[in-house]
Amino acid sequence: MDKKPIAESYRRNAAILEIQDLSVTFRQRKGLFQSEDLPVISRLNVTVNQGEIVAVVGASGSGKSLLAHGIMGILPVNARISGEMNFLGEPLTTERICKLRGKEIALVPQGVTYLDPLMKVGAQVREQQPGKEGKRRQKELFSAYGLPEKTEERYPFECSGGMNRRILLSTALMERPKLIVADEPTPGMDLGQAKRAMADFRAFASQGNGVFLITHDLPLAISAADRIAVFYAGTTVEEAPSSDFASEALLRHPYTRALWRAMPQNGFQAIPGTQPYVKDMPKGCVFGPRCPKFTKECLGDIPMRAVRQGTVRCILQHDEHKIREARESKDAQKAQEEREVQKYAGGR
Amino acid sequence: MTLAAVNRLIIYAAKKAVRMAALLVMVSLITFGLISASPIDPLQANAGQAAGSMSQEQLDRLAEYWGVDEPPVKRYINWAGDVLKGDMGTSLLYRRPVTEVISQKLFNSLFLLVISWLVSGVLGVFLGILAALYRGRLADRLIRGYALLTASTPAFWLALLLLLVFSVWLKLFPIGLSVPIGMEAAQVTAADRLRHAFLPALTLSITGISGTALHTREKMIDCLESDYVLFARARGESRWEIVRRHGLRNVLLPAITLQFASISEIIGGSVVVEQVFSYPGLGQAAVTAGTGSDVPLLMGITMITALVVFGGNFAADILYGIIDPRMRRGGEAVEEQ
Ligand SMILES: Nc1ncnc2c1ncn2[C@@H]1O[C@H](COP(=O)(O)OP(=O)(O)OP(=O)(O)O)[C@@H](O)[C@H]1O
Ligand code: SF4
Ligand SMILES: [Mg+2]
Secondary structure, three states: OOHHHHHHHHHHOOEEEEEEEEEEEEEEEEOOOEEEEEEEEEEEEEEEEOOOEEEEEEOOOOOHHHHHHHHHOOOOOOEEEEEEEEEOOEEOOHHHHHHHEOOOEEEEOOOHHHOOOOOOHHHHHOOOOOOHHHHHHHHHHHHHOOOOHHHHHOOHHHOOHHHHHHHHHHHHHHOOOOEEEEEOOOOOOOHHHHHHHHHHHHHHHHOOOEEEEEEOOHHHHHHHOOEEEEEEOOEEEEEEEHHHHHOHHHOOOHHHHHHHHOOHHHOOOOOOOOOOOHHHOOOOOOOHHHOOOOOHHHHOOOOOEEEOOEEEOOOOOHHHHHHHHHHHHHHHHHHHHHHHHHHHHHOO | OOHHHHHHHHHHHHHHHHHHHHHHHHHHHHHHHHHHHOOOOHHHHHHHHHHHHOOHHHHHHHHHHHOOOOOHHHHHHHHHHHHHOOOOOEOOOOOOEHHHHHHHHHHHHHHHHHHHHHHHHHHHHHHHHHHHHOOOOHHHHHHHHHHHHHHOOOHHHHHHHHHHHHHHHOOOOOOOOOOOOOOOHHHOOHHHHHHHHHHHHHHHHHHHHHHHHHHHHHHHHHHHOOHHHHHHHHOOOOHHHHHHHHHHHHHHHHHHHHHHHOHHHHHHHHHHHHHHOOOOOHHHHHHHHHHOOOHHHHHHHHHHHHHHHHHHHHHHHHHHHHHOHHHHOOOOOOOOO
């Protein structure tokens, strides 16, 4: 079998999936003869090691699904992909992903539209394993996810959104892959089901596999993943161990900190402004226009730096950063109190 | 099936029946109106020169036979009353009961219609899928070119062309009729029938393919660009597996529906094509009845064709309900589990 060299290289470095400087651009027609390139993902870095769940957290429209599709080799024809992707230590070329997908790498797609509307869901889940064993496994998965036995005879339109998510999840767990790429697997599931899914991912990872969890749900990522890559406007601005999210001061990037503060238990403060649209990306740092620490230097090239056990794409030096940030959070607290007082004062 | 589903079915069938009755009344009225307004004088058309040398008594009897003297409204009411009693009258030209004439002609036509309907359907779906799979490439451009060309080619012109090439030049097929001339009915073999029906059927098939092919192509392109095909690719399915598992499933349904709904076009085409090949089918009989003022026969033919077309559309609807699970089971609410 030709499995051996892969297994060897995989033992050499524990990385299951390495993505370096990945960029995805769309070529779009503009006018009759011109075309323009829309960069939707630029210089993205992320690694999934053996035994790990790595979460990519980003807002809606930041390019998360495209990242998943880029890994699976199913980007639209007008998309161009560049950069480096390695799977088990070997380049993940177009030919290779065509052979591996569905076998070594499984995708959990984002929504019900990824199910064939005219095919019963049980048959869709068993698609790659039509035999008895497949049937047994599918029944096992359905009952584990609280899908009644008769669900397999239903069509996707007869299932609720949450049921369809669980069905999609089952498709990935049917196969015995090395890597699962899950694109927003939990919305529509109740807490118990989501926990169950995460526990399954954990069990799957501990068998020497990897999970690449794509989500916009930071609390879910913190509780489920080992490491978190924060995705903003098509790039990773920070990669940090989940444990760093215990305290704001441990985080490296202003956007990550802003996300942290936006979590309910940390004050629920929304970040002002919106993500830049791909057509008018800011010069230099992508977070520049919304960053409270913006300086002129931020207009230059912002390289990825290693800081402690993670990386960050920000020029702020960490120590300084920490101090200023600490001071500011106090200021922010004061300002918040001030605002509250004024609100009630003005109410009269 | 649940009780609610049965109820829905009954209401549906009742609605359809009412609509069909209304359609038949409309069609018969319009046909009758058109014949009454027709400038063709039945006496002139059928007795012709001979009428000039006839006695007044003979002329009166002829006028009575062709129903010239009665006012149209009265004639229509008489006709409709008979039809309701199950009597479609007697053909004035063939001097046989209309039902008998129609069933014989219909049999000839059905042979032609069914063959070309099946051939154009199967080929249309096949070519449509092929074009979608090779979208923008040579195969697609050829198929689309073919479809556009045949869609804009008049059926009679194509019929003449085929007649010229295959019958006159190559002498491969007979020039006309449904059976060899002068042969006893008992001696006519299935091979003879096929040989005679071949060119008319070919003409109808060629012109019938384009709609189904273009429609199937669109549906297949939609399917290939869908998220579920994307996911099928992500699961490692090959192109062929995708076509077989997802493509056919999603393309056949609209194709079958369209094919049933397009029965009217094939029937329309058959009128012209039967005329060119002098194929003694319903279409030709319709032309003869129309130009010869054979009112009972023409009325009978229009009723029957209206019924067939309506039946086709009805079948399309029903099939849609049976094949498409979203229609078949759509009434049941989604259960949250
Ligand atoms: N075919 C395409 N051509 C051009 N732009 C596209 C195309 N597909 C997606 N985009 C753009 O790429 C960006 C990222 O889309 P993507 O679906 O990856 O976002 P996402 O992070 O998954 O969002 P969500 O959380 O809503 O799923 C969007 O701004 C979208 O407009
Ligand atoms: S590089 Fe500058 S603008 Fe960007 S996040 Fe860091 S401080 Fe803010
Ligand atoms: Mg998405």
